[in-house]
Amino acid sequence: MDKELNSLLESILLLLIQMLKGFIMGVWHGLRKALQNKWYLTGIGITLVFSVICITEKAMVCRMIPETIPEWLQQGIYLMLLAAPVIYLFLIGQTGQKNYDKCFEDIGFKGKNGKFPKYAGSSKEGKKILLFFQSTIPLSEWRSSRERLETALDCSIIKIENGRNKRTVKLTTLPSDYKIPTMVKWSEEYLNDKNGVLTLGISALDTISFNLNRVPHVLVAGETGSGKSVILRCLLWQMIEQGARVYMIDFKGGVEFGKQYEQYGEVITERERALQVLDLLVRENEYRLHVFRDLEVKNLDEYNKKTRQNLCRIGVFTDELAEMLDKKGVAKEEKQIYEQIEGKLSTLARLSRATGINLFMGVQRPDANVLTGQIKNNIPVRISGRFADKTASEIVLGNTDAVNLPDIKGRFLYKVGNETIEFQSFYFDDETMLHEVCVDQGEMLTEAPVYKVPEHKIPVRKNENKKAEVVRSGRKEKKVTAVKTSGEEKNSYEDPFVGMNSREIEEEMRRMDEEDLNLNFGDF
Numbered sequence: 001m002d003k004e005l006n007s008l009l010e011s012i013l014l015l016l017i018q019m020l021k022g023f024i025m026g027v028w029h030g031l032r033k034a035l036q037n038k039w040y041l042t043g044i045g046i047t048l049v050f051s052v053i054c055i056t057e058k059a060m061v062c063r064m065i066p067e068t069i070p071e072w073l074q075q076g077i078y079l080m081l082l083a084a085p086v087i088y089l090f091l092i093g094q095t096g097q098k099n100y101d102k103c104f105e106d107i108g109f110k111g112k113n114g115k116f117p118k119y120a121g122s123s124k125e126g127k128k129i130l131l132f133f134q135s136t137i138p139l140s141e142w143r144s145s146r147e148r149l150e151t152a153l154d155c156s157i158i159k160i161e162n163g164r165n166k167r168t169v170k171l172t173t174l175p176s177d178y179k180i181p182t183m184v185k186w187s188e189e190y191l192n193d194k195n196g197v198l199t200l201g202i203s204a205l206d207t208i209s210f211n212l213n214r215v216p217h218v219l220v221a222g223e224t225g226s227g228k229s230v231i232l233r234c235l236l237w238q239m240i241e242q243g244a245r246v247y248m249i250d251f252k253g254g255v256e257f258g259k260q261y262e263q264y265g266e267v268i269t270e271r272e273r274a275l276q277v278l279d280l281l282v283r284e285n286e287y288r289l290h291v292f293r294d295l296e297v298k299n300l301d302e303y304n305k306k307t308r309q310n311l312c313r314i315g316v317f318t319d320e321l322a323e324m325l326d327k328k329g330v331a332k333e334e335k336q337i338y339e340q341i342e343g344k345l346s347t348l349a350r351l352s353r354a355t356g357i358n359l360f361m362g363v364q365r366p367d368a369n370v371l372t373g374q375i376k377n378n379i380p381v382r383i384s385g386r387f388a389d390k391t392a393s394e395i396v397l398g399n400t401d402a403v404n405l406p407d408i409k410g411r412f413l414y415k416v417g418n419e420t421i422e423f424q425s426f427y428f429d430d431e432t433m434l435h436e437v438c439v440d441q442g443e444m445l446t447e448a449p450v451y452k453v454p455e456h457k458i459p460v461r462k463n464e465n466k467k468a469e470v471v472r473s474g475r476k477e478k479k480v481t482a483v484k485t486s487g488e489e490k491n492s493y494e495d496p497f498v499g500m501n502s503r504e505i506e507e508e509m510r511r512m513d514e515e516d517l518n519l520n521f522g523d524f
């Protein structure tokens, strides 16, 4: 008997605790809602007035309650008036929860335990509304139900992620009238004045841009016909207009980058030439890294500002990475050149983060054969079109979001750091949008017979033979030879990596990377 009584009391206690918890949560949600809505705030003001009157004018309030009703009811009414603000907040909180319950019920969105996600509050961030839910439903299921959820909640969901813990799901939403357009033509007004800042297209909220000084390499993946070439050409065009030197690798004999592109840069159709160019760029990169470190600049812009020179930005574009790297079915004697090209590309991806040498690569079938870890891990900007296959999406974005993209030409996901944003890429048309450009492309260090190091940066001690030494405390010593060129004295830079093997070069560069070129991919 005692046992039964104990378990009954225990259940009642648990129920009371649950109810109290529910009440406190309701008040908390109500408070958060009220703080974002002036009408709710007014309501709180009014209920607070009731409460204050109950405290200061208790006798008057009691007199107003009819005496004919039982005393316990009179006291109940008085207490309710006293606690009016808290009850009001609870009711507001509950209203929200009920609405969401109904939404989830309508689409049958519930966990294995049969429970619907529990509304845990919302907040506003500019035009975005963040909704929080407590749920045992896995994030992947939320993502695959995106469209149904949008209909039920009457909003556009732009991001689905975990909140503070795995049970909390955070939806970043926009009112349903904010829609991503289905077609946006490229226009010169989207061209950014700042060198290296490129614009991809339009999201539900804004234009999507990124800065190559922070996120230097770009991967565009998507099934055939998704619009990869169009994005790549639009980025190429922006680089051309900003005065970059561009190399377009096209082993389909100029099908991707047609004749009209030859006036803007080199269209490379032969594997041997591609290797030569990549080799040159690896060398250029080594020079740049060294010079940047010497001058204590972090990127191309800083370098050009500090030296008042015009070192050029360089863009390497390849429409289909597989054409370049996929060795499947390639004859043994040809494999070597494939491997060499892959090696050079990997080196550039790894080491040219801040030197203004940027890689833009398209890929249709992102598998490890084509997209090696070495290359992929060093490409911070990932752009993915719709994939039927989850694995492809995982390889490119690290999540399966690309599977749920709507089937619209030019619709892509953009991912840098933890952000994945859906956008419509600009429609770029070669026939009507290419035109003559007149920009000074600037120089490359490897081209110049001598490199002029700014004199204010380098304490030079000249000897009779016009030889000089750079003395820099705490840094490795480097030689700079002063030579006369057409009556003018210049300092020529010796190969900074002379005598080092490739491992040592890489180690030296990694050290520089960590020391000088610490990039924050999340901050773009």
Ligand SMILES: Nc1ncnc2c1ncn2[C@@H]1O[C@H](COP(=O)(O)OP(=O)(O)OP(=O)(O)O)[C@@H](O)[C@H]1O
Pocket: 182, 183, 184, 222, 223, 224, 225, 226, 227, 228, 229, 230, 231, 364, 409, 410, 411, 424, 425, 426, 427, 428
């Ligand atoms: N941003 C866009 N807006 C509207 N339509 C687009 C957009 N991008 C591409 N398209 C349409 O889709 C077609 C295919 O685009 P694109 O050639 O870029 O695809 P792709 O992914 O490169 O295909 P493939 O891998 O077969 O070369 C274009 O001819 C164009 O009609």
